[in-house]
Each structure stands twice: as C-alpha cells, then as structure tokens.
Amino acid sequence: EFRMSDAYSFHRSFSELNNFFPRVFRAYERVFRACEVPTVAAEAGVGFMGGERSYEFLTPSSNGDDYVVECPKCGYIANRDVAVAAYPSGSGRPNALERIETPDCKTMDDLAECVGCKRSGLAKTMVFAGSSRLVMAVVRADYDVSLEKLGRLIHEPALQRATDEQLRQAGVVATHAGPFRLHPDTVVVVDQSVIETPNLVCGSNEEGVHFRNANFGRDFDAHYSGDISRIRSSALCRHCGTSMNISRALELGHIFRLGDYYTNRMDLRLRDETGREFYPQMGSYGIGIGRLMAAIVDTHHDADGIIWPVSVAPFLSYLMTIGKSRSVRDTGDAIAEYLEHEVLYDDRDESIGTKFKDYLLLGIPFRIVVSPATMTDDTVEVYDRIASSTHTVDVDTLPEFLAARQREYLDRARESTHAL
Ligand SMILES: [Zn+2]
Known part of the structure; x- marks a missing residue:
C-alpha cells in the first residue's frame, strides 16, 4: 500500500553524507510537524535496503505494525526489532560442570521445577533452518x-523453525537440545544473556540429560555471539538503566544512510575536480504518502468527518450561498474569484442541509456563507472548523481575516513539539 515520496542524495565522502543526513532528518521533522501528526524518530533496522544506519519516523497508533521502545529518562528510542537493553547479568564463580538426569523434563517450566531454579538460571535452545x-x-x-x-547477526534473512526431520538428521535431541555434541555443520549462536550468566542449566543434546553449571567459553562455544534476544517490557535502558516503555506505532517515513553499499555493487563511479575516481556515498529518504494521509485523518477528525490541518487542506475555504437572490449570488461569485484556488465554491443546486453535511465530510478548515441576512451589512459568516467558532466578517476584510487565521494555525503547528 506504499505510495512513497522518494529522494536520494549522492556525496563525495562519508563525512559529506554525515553532514547532509541530519539536515534531511530535521526537514522530515518539520514536515511531520506541519502535518500536525505526532511522530518520534527511532533507530531502525536497515533490512533489505542494506547500508549503515537508518531512522524511522513513527506515529503512535494502536493499528500500527511496529513496536517502539523508548527510555523515558534519557530519550533512547528504537524500533523493537533492533532495540538494545542493558545486558542481564548473573554473578558468581563458575562451578564444576555436572551431569543431571532429567528424563521427564520436556519444557522449560518442567526443567525449572525439576532443577529448582528460575527461568533465568536456564539456557533455552531454539533451532532454525537457514538457506x-x-x-x-x-x-x-x-x-x-x-x-x-x-x-x-549471521546474514541469514529467511530463518524458519527447523522441522523434526531436520533436527533428527542433524542429531539434535529436541527435548534436551544444547550446544554440545553437534553435527559440525550446525551453526551455534549464543546470546549475550547466556555469556553474562554463569552456571546455567543447559541441554546436553543427549536424551534425558542436562548439564548444571554450564559456562560459556569453558564448556561450550559459539560460531557467533551477540545480542539476539528480543527486548522485554521490563527491559532496562543500556544507557541509563531506566525501565523502558514499549508501544505500538505506524511507520510514516524512513531515512537511510546507505554509504557506498549500492554504488559499489552497481559500480557507479564519479570523478571529482582533481580527477580522483570514487564511489559516491548515498542517502535514501522516503515518506509514505498514503500512510501519512491516514495518520493525519486518524489524528484530525470528529464524528462528522475529517478536519484537515491548514498545511495539507485541499482548499483553505469552502464557499456557499443561501437563497436565490441575485445580489447574494453576485457576492458569492466575486468572493470565489478573488480567493481563487484557495476556495471551493459549492454552487450546486442542493439544499442547505446537504451542503452543510458535505462541507463537514470534506474537512475543509473554513466555511464561508453568503446569505440575504449577511448581505444587509456587507458581511459573510465564517465558520472555523478547527476551533469550531463562528465569525461575522466584512466582505472587504475577508482575505486578511482568512490569511491571519491560516498563519496562526501554521505557526502553532511549527512551534508545537509533538512527541510520544
Ligand atoms: Zn535511558
């Protein structure tokens, strides 16, 4: 469903890209502020785009398909897919490895009960099939x-849970799996939580047997190690130790510092003024136009319909006349002419009720009504949908009145600091 506004930048050096990138970042912040949609910028994964680093612009939404992790104290914000937390740690000296009989332990809860410790004292093993x-x-x-x-971490984008058959072939004992006695082709990846915790109870990869006091580095090793665990709601901020919040959000924009990832692969070279050839450093920037529109409507509506912020309203004003009087019509025509493209002139032959209803559905900020009553003192009635206030305005000063209110709303949006 993505209709994107896409932009790319090309630079002579990484530092030039690094200087440019924050300017786009701030421009995006201004765009979302002008649209009056609350957004946060969060560190995100690079996914299939590749490259160095990326930031997402997200709006809080119960319909969102992303999760944002945020530290309320130091302001760390990241997509849950890539968010990092303080590493859990255990303390204590490594004890001697023990073999324990655990024939009836099929689940982690069975095992915790059987060996008499919390889940944090156990290692959990999951096996996936890569390419x-x-x-x-x-x-x-x-x-x-x-x-x-x-x-x-291991450059395998499409991992699936291994089937029983795959486990059997690799000699993995499903109920007692562990990083021991494995087929040499099986890749072992150990999470930081396991590295930091001494004396874990761990599957031995032998039917009915676990090890107690298993310690990483001494008793088992890994091809890869790092942060592979999903952040938990009680997670502590790695930077300041504060408990972090997790909330649902919808991605509206995404900016990538791609570096020379693509220019290298596509062998795109440029030559600078000194004749030096180089692979340009790239940035990529996108806003999901359809999603942004949906997010604006989500934020700005009432029971009668959309209320567009002035920055994105298709027309600033809606104009209608009441009655068949010639002078009312003429005044309406004159206003339509001098407000030009800022006004939608509803000259349909419909009832007042229908026009009022349609005006609300269209979501245009201001409604201007010319009627026999307003004609008596050369005024019009202006309804401000955003403030839901009604004003009597001299026909002569109408453009100034509308311009002043428009400016006021734009300034208010610019100065606001929407945040989660
Ligand atoms: Zn923090």
Whole structure:
C-alpha cells in the first residue's frame, strides 16, 4: 500500500553524507510537524535496503505494525526489532560442570521445577533452518530469540523453525537440545544473556540429560555471539538503566544512510575536480504518502468527518450561498474569484442541509456563507472548523481575516513539539 515520496542524495565522502543526513532528518521533522501528526524518530533496522544506519519516523497508533521502545529518562528510542537493553547479568564463580538426569523434563517450566531454579538460571535452545545450514540459537530462558537480530547477526534473512526431520538428521535431541555434541555443520549462536550468566542449566543434546553449571567459553562455544534476544517490557535502558516503555506505532517515513553499499555493487563511479575516481556515498529518504494521509485523518477528525490541518487542506475555504437572490449570488461569485484556488465554491443546486453535511465530510478548515441576512451589512459568516467558532466578517476584510487565521494555525503547528 506504499505510495512513497522518494529522494536520494549522492556525496563525495562519508563525512559529506554525515553532514547532509541530519539536515534531511530535521526537514522530515518539520514536515511531520506541519502535518500536525505526532511522530518520534527511532533507530531502525536497515533490512533489505542494506547500508549503515537508518531512522524511522513513527506515529503512535494502536493499528500500527511496529513496536517502539523508548527510555523515558534519557530519550533512547528504537524500533523493537533492533532495540538494545542493558545486558542481564548473573554473578558468581563458575562451578564444576555436572551431569543431571532429567528424563521427564520436556519444557522449560518442567526443567525449572525439576532443577529448582528460575527461568533465568536456564539456557533455552531454539533451532532454525537457514538457506543451507541449521542454526542453533541459545538464549537465557527468560528471553525470546529475536529472529530479526539473529538473521542480521549471521546474514541469514529467511530463518524458519527447523522441522523434526531436520533436527533428527542433524542429531539434535529436541527435548534436551544444547550446544554440545553437534553435527559440525550446525551453526551455534549464543546470546549475550547466556555469556553474562554463569552456571546455567543447559541441554546436553543427549536424551534425558542436562548439564548444571554450564559456562560459556569453558564448556561450550559459539560460531557467533551477540545480542539476539528480543527486548522485554521490563527491559532496562543500556544507557541509563531506566525501565523502558514499549508501544505500538505506524511507520510514516524512513531515512537511510546507505554509504557506498549500492554504488559499489552497481559500480557507479564519479570523478571529482582533481580527477580522483570514487564511489559516491548515498542517502535514501522516503515518506509514505498514503500512510501519512491516514495518520493525519486518524489524528484530525470528529464524528462528522475529517478536519484537515491548514498545511495539507485541499482548499483553505469552502464557499456557499443561501437563497436565490441575485445580489447574494453576485457576492458569492466575486468572493470565489478573488480567493481563487484557495476556495471551493459549492454552487450546486442542493439544499442547505446537504451542503452543510458535505462541507463537514470534506474537512475543509473554513466555511464561508453568503446569505440575504449577511448581505444587509456587507458581511459573510465564517465558520472555523478547527476551533469550531463562528465569525461575522466584512466582505472587504475577508482575505486578511482568512490569511491571519491560516498563519496562526501554521505557526502553532511549527512551534508545537509533538512527541510520544
Ligand atoms: Zn535511558
């Protein structure tokens, strides 16, 4: 459903891109502020776009398909897919590895009860099938594997849970799986939570047996290690230790610092004034126009319809006349002519009720009514939909009146600091 406004920039050096990127960032902030949609900018994954780093502009929405993690104290904000938290840690000296019989333990809860410890004292193993290899991910049992983080760490974008058949072929004992006695082709990835916690209870990959006091580095190793666990709602900020909030959001825009990822692959070279050839550094910038429109309507409406902010309203004013009087018509025509493209002149032969209703549905900020009553003192009636206030305005000063209110609303939007 994405209709995008897309932009790309090309630079002679990474530092030039780095100087330009924040200007687009601030321009995007101004765009969303002018549209009067509350947004936050969050660090995001680069996904299939590749490149160095990206930021998403998101609006809080219960219909959103993204989750944003935010620290209320230091302001750290990131998409949940890539958000990092303070590493959990355990303390204590490594004890000697013990073999324990656990024949009836099929689940993590069984195991916790059987060995008498919390889930944070257990290692949880999940096995995935990548493009051509099995991947065993080990996290502490009070965490879940983030497929996004795991895929990114090992450069496998399409991971699926391994089937029973795949496990059997690789010699993995499903109920007692662990990073031991594995087929050499199986890739082991260990989460930071496991690295930081000593003396875990861990599957031995032997039917009915677990190990107690399993310690990373001493008893088992990994091909990859890093942050592969999904952030939890109680997660603490890595920067300041404050408990972070998670909320749903809708992505409206996304800006990428691509670097020379594409220019290299496509062998796009430029030559500068000294004759030096180089791969230009790229930035990519997009706003989802359809989504932005939906988010504006979501924020600005009432029971009667849309109320467009003045910055995006298709017309600033809606004009209608009441009655068949010639002078009313002439005044209406004259106003329509001097307000030009700023006004939608409803000269249909419809009832007043229908026109009032349609005006509300259209969501245009100001409604101007010329009637026999207003003609008696050369005024018009102006209804301000945003403030829901009605004003009597001299026909002569109407343009100034509308311009002043328009400016007031634009200034108010510019100065606002919408935030989650
Ligand atoms: Zn913080």
